[in-house]
Amino acid sequence: GENVEQHPSTLSVQEGDSAVIKCTYSDSASNYFPWYKQELGKRPQLIIDIRSNVGEKKDQRIAVTLNKTAKHFSLHITETQPEDSAVYFCAASVAYNQGGKLIFGQGTELSVKP
């Protein structure tokens, strides 16, 4: 089955710097890759996702890149702000008409220092 590895487990940056979180997956059939943000004591929320027919996707300060050959994808946050501090999870899934299951990475705790 699918296995998703996420690195680093913790990341500390200064406000205004960039942050990069990397994930690798094992199942070459996976075709959907979302990223979730979870603030302390809250539920996870989707921040961006990418499908396998796209190499890069941007949404304001957040971007995700996908390398299908190497089976890895990354989250890039530019101009970080204190409110970006949270735990970020990557996930991978084989999507089909009736749905499918997401396999999550272990999470990265991002701390943005003012």
Add this chain to the structure above:
Amino acid sequence: NAGVTQTPKFQVLKTGQSMTLQCAQDMNHNSMYWYRQDPGMGLRLIYYSASEGTTDKGEVPNGYNVSRLNKREFSLRLESAAPSQTSVYFCASSVGITTQYFGPGTRLTVL
């Protein structure tokens, strides 16, 4: 719309007791999921239901059972709770493989 709701918010059980965690969504989503979250281990899928009438095992199904009662409701049952099942449990729903919307979570402690 309430989105995804879960009950209870907190629960303490003794080893061997049983309980059912309830989840409901009002977004007309076809797919629903149960996850557990433990420190350093991310979100692990217990069971999921791609559509009403179907359920499938996830990564860590042992010790749990589920029921997709109707399109709105998906319950998780612990028949004989063990300390290893101490965790935060999240329910989620989606339209196929798209954005999953999570409930607020249930914090379960098994003594």
